[in-house]
Amino acid sequence: MSLKVDLELVTKYNRPGPRYTSYPTAPHFSPEVKETDWSKAIVANNLSDERDLSLYLHLPFCDTLCYFCGCTNIITRNKDHVETYLNHLLQELELFGKLMNPDRKVVQQHFGGGTPTYLEPDQIRRLGGRLQELFPHAADAEIGCEIDPRGLTREHLVALREVGFNRNSIGVQDFTPQVQKAVNRINSESMLREIVGWHNELGFESLNLDLIYGLPFQTPESFEKTLKAILTFNPDRLAVFSYAHVPWMKPNQKLIKETDLPSPDLKLAMLKMIIETLTDSGYVYIGMDHFAKVDDELAIAQREKTLQRNFQGYSTKAGVDIYAFGMSSISQVDSIYAQNTKDINLYQDQIKAGTLPIEKGYILTDEDIIRRNVIMRMMCDLEIDFKNMSRNLNLDFKIHFGAELSNLDEFQQDGLIELDSHRLKVTDKGRLFIRNIAMTFDAYLGEGEGRFSKTI
Numbered sequence: 001m002s003l004k005v006d007l008e009l010v011t012k013y014n015r016p017g018p019r020y021t022s023y024p025t026a027p028h029f030s031p032e033v034k035e036t037d038w039s040k041a042i043v044a045n046n047l048s049d050e051r052d053l054s055l056y057l058h059l060p061f062c063d064t065l066c067y068f069c070g071c072t073n074i075i076t077r078n079k080d081h082v083e084t085y086l087n088h089l090l091q092e093l094e095l096f097g098k099l100m101n102p103d104r105k106v107v108q109q110h111f112g113g114g115t116p117t118y119l120e121p122d123q124i125r126r127l128g129g130r131l132q133e134l135f136p137h138a139a140d141a142e143i144g145c146e147i148d149p150r151g152l153t154r155e156h157l158v159a160l161r162e163v164g165f166n167r168n169s170i171g172v173q174d175f176t177p178q179v180q181k182a183v184n185r186i187n188s189e190s191m192l193r194e195i196v197g198w199h200n201e202l203g204f205e206s207l208n209l210d211l212i213y214g215l216p217f218q219t220p221e222s223f224e225k226t227l228k229a230i231l232t233f234n235p236d237r238l239a240v241f242s243y244a245h246v247p248w249m250k251p252n253q254k255l256i257k258e259t260d261l262p263s264p265d266l267k268l269a270m271l272k273m274i275i276e277t278l279t280d281s282g283y284v285y286i287g288m289d290h291f292a293k294v295d296d297e298l299a300i301a302q303r304e305k306t307l308q309r310n311f312q313g314y315s316t317k318a319g320v321d322i323y324a325f326g327m328s329s330i331s332q333v334d335s336i337y338a339q340n341t342k343d344i345n346l347y348q349d350q351i352k353a354g355t356l357p358i359e360k361g362y363i364l365t366d367e368d369i370i371r372r373n374v375i376m377r378m379m380c381d382l383e384i385d386f387k388n389m390s391r392n393l394n395l396d397f398k399i400h401f402g403a404e405l406s407n408l409d410e411f412q413q414d415g416l417i418e419l420d421s422h423r424l425k426v427t428d429k430g431r432l433f434i435r436n437i438a439m440t441f442d443a444y445l446g447e448g449e450g451r452f453s454k455t456i
Helices: 007-013 035-045 079-097 121-134 154-162 177-183 189-201 220-231 251-255 264-280 297-303 344-352 366-381 386-393 402-406 409-413 431-439
Strands: 053-059 106-113 137-147 167-173 206-213 237-242 283-287 290-293 308-310 313-315 321-325 330-333 336-340 358-363 383-385 417-419 423-426
Touching: 007 264, 007 431, 035 330, 035 336, 035 358, 053 079, 053 121, 079 121, 079 321, 079 344, 121 154, 137 206, 154 189, 167 177, 167 189, 206 220, 206 264, 220 264, 237 264, 264 283, 283 297, 283 431, 290 297, 308 366, 366 383, 366 386, 366 431, 383 386, 409 417, 409 431, 423 431
Parallel strands: 053 106, 053 321, 106 137, 137 167, 167 206, 206 237
Antiparallel strands: 237 290, 283 290, 308 313, 321 330, 330 336, 336 358, 383 423, 417 423
16 A cells, blocks of 8 residues: 655644553653552462463663664673673562463563663573573564664574574664764664574564664655665565654763754655655555554554554554563553663662562553553554444443544544544544544643654
């Protein structure tokens, strides 16, 4: 399905808004949610063996600083720091393991960072092997790792395969030398080609490549060259992120000169080129920054209305609880979110003391759960069937959300949605504006808005 982008509408709707990896969103998390709240939630959650599990592990270390980065990371070349952190991470897993129902299955597992492959291959084997021992994994579990191509060896990928990993996500960002130098991230096309060759040779099932547009010195013409080079690798999925320049929140971004950034008009022209090029090349625009081949699990899940959205982005696994480990990671079960501390020393001290390192979280109300369901289905299915949603939520959708439905006129007039007495459906034209449409159902909109990136 080839899409065309209307830049006038992009300009009109491009304002700050949540990405809805959760609802309520992270700015609403509170330190009033304590470790005791989370421990009780884990015990209650494990009384059942019916819900599958998704595991996330945060490995924050990087060899060098990428100036654009917005992640929680630690720049070091001292491998002793990595080993110390790994030992504490394994201890955190042991604490969790004691609370786990052994009949529950892991259907999804992800290493994020930082740079997970900054670990040595034997450290990957040790961590991955212990996860397999502590948490029974389903035979078809999706097990993926984020990869920085710099410093990666074939042995890293061999180690990942040995402990069950079957998919990789590689950060490319841009191939243009001037852009790479400006953001302190040098990784050549030939480097990536060798790594993708290893990936295919070792039998990984899925490949995602990450790009960023809006970086210094990028132009629509230069980024189109990167994009066309990327397509020769035939990735199953692509994530093409918009760079958000927020140096007041991420001090490392002060190393990027604002005068080197593309103008808003150039950035919008890049967005138009990206969407039109990828959809013309056979990729489905899932939504937000994500594209997938027509036969990829993400595209299939969206068509079958089983797609999910959580802290790792879009996911094919429905009805899972998320247990997250390591500094800054966020867990989600039932009606509670819990986030670990971002302070590595505090994290390690709490693990030594035998306590879960929770810094803050959020306990959802009944109304929060209702609105989360609506927003997540809108973000994933791109439509709401009023009768089905009323049955699922045990309420009359059109009455409960009467005010919100009456505020959709502008989207309808601009051709972004179709609205009748039975359903609300996002048009192909409206896919680009899904965050704006979902915001209509957000009861907290306006609180902490300055902390959000722009919607497009």
